[in-house]
Amino acid sequence: MNYYVGIDLGGTNTKIGLVDEAGNIIFTTIVKTDSMEGFEKTVERLSKILLEQVKGSNINFEADVKGVGIGVPGPVVNERIVKFWANFPWSKEADLAGEFEKHLNKQVKVDNDVNVITLGEMWKGAAQGYKNVLGLAIGTGIGGGIIVDGKLVSGKNGGGGEVGHIKVEKNGKLCGCGQDGCWEAYASATGLIREAQSRLAVNKTNKLYERVKGREIEAKDIFDVAKEGDEFALKLVDYEAEYIALGMGNLLNVLDPEIIVVGGGVALAGDILFNAINEKLKQYSLPSCLENLKIVQAQLGNDAGILGAAYLGMMK
Known part of the structure; x- marks a missing residue:
């Protein structure tokens, strides 16, 4: 079975989850985003939380997790670069995908949060x-x-x-x-x-x-x-x-x-x-x-x- 990570990065809270290829949710967790600690530190901390949660689910992250997607409040270019942030004190033109890829060694794709929610509704929801x-x-x-x-x-x-x-x-x-x-x-x-x-x-x-x-x-x-x-x-x-x-x-x-x-x-x-x-x-x-x-x-x-x-x- 292949698995995919979903991250909903919010101004106050971040939701992290693991989903199998059929759309079954293996786990979800909600943590404080704490964006004030800075772009790099926040991404590093969220990556560690994700890896710990996957390990606790007895799933091999390296072998079985095939990709990571992230929804963010703001416009995103080429599924990587956040043009600017809504409710985040982070710099414009931030390569969020690249920053997560440093810690996860997986391909990461990023898009606007409402775009991502609409994808979810098309895949497993009302659409x-x-x-x-x-x-x-x-x-x-x-x-x-x-x-x-x-x-x-x-x-x-x-x-x-x-x-x-x-x-x-x-x-x-x-x-x-x-x-x-x-x-x-x-x-x-x-x-x-x-x-x-x-x-x-x-x-x-x-x-x-x-x-x-x-x-x-x-x-x-x-x-x-x-x-x-x-x-x-x-x-x-x-x-x-x-x-x-x-x-x-x-x-x-x-x-x-x-x-x-x-x-x-x-x-x-x-x-x-x-x-x-x-x-x-x-x-x-x-x-x-x-x-x-x-x-x-x-x-x-x-x-x-x-x-x-x-x-x-x-x-x-």
């Missing part, structure tokens, strides 16, 4: 059996993964799939990237909460205000109260569905995927959001792009990054 997949992670921001004919579209500078920064309003709301009018400034959980706060400032006669009085609002609060029939919250869900459909329709007209897999916290809203998105997409997408299109929730949860990274390591 099994499909080769043209759009993955969306709608949470604090909006990330994307684009798979065409079974291959990731990463682009010349690793920016392929940065769908959260398509523009949905001219001179619109300020986005965390520094530009105005980005999709994620409206349709992310952050954007939805920002809109809710604005409306709550002038309307306090609703269930949502009662629910969150004295604490910070979360996107889940909006969806929960909407499911109870609160008109104020239902209008916020309509706002969210409108902007998700607008951005998604633009992407459909460019990519024409077979399936869209939606993950992240906003996807947990379920039918109350997905039904509205499906209805509103008719305004924004060419009819041919909606034929036989499936829009589904991501299935793999916390294992998506590890499975996707392992599959990246397996790909020729």
Whole structure:
């Protein structure tokens, strides 16, 4: 049996796992990333943890582990070089693959974390059996993964799939990237909460205000109260569905995927959001792009990054 390592490198925590060629997870472990200790030291420590875990699983790393894949928050060039880091104090243009290869003596492949998650969903999750997949992670921001004919579209500078920064309003709301009018400034959980706060400032006669009085609002609060029939919250869900459909329709007209897999916290809203998105997409997408299109929730949860990274390591 051949085995593949999957690493999901996060700003706070890193998940490390070993997967066999059939997609069965042998082990997973979560450790603190501690990126402040520096690029080389962090990679060395994570490599040691990986080797110890594999040894503890009675698998011969040298003989039986055939590849290593890593998902990172940031754009990646040629499955090796991280152009810049989100939430890491590390230098730009870092050869992450090369640094891990020094310690592991195996081929290492690196890609953006949402790209990797989308690969995982194609291999073992909600998009099994499909080769043209759009993955969306709608949470604090909006990330994307684009798979065409079974291959990731990463682009010349690793920016392929940065769908959260398509523009949905001219001179619109300020986005965390520094530009105005980005999709994620409206349709992310952050954007939805920002809109809710604005409306709550002038309307306090609703269930949502009662629910969150004295604490910070979360996107889940909006969806929960909407499911109870609160008109104020239902209008916020309509706002969210409108902007998700607008951005998604633009992407459909460019990519024409077979399936869209939606993950992240906003996807947990379920039918109350997905039904509205499906209805509103008719305004924004060419009819041919909606034929036989499936829009589904991501299935793999916390294992998506590890499975996707392992599959990246397996790909020729």
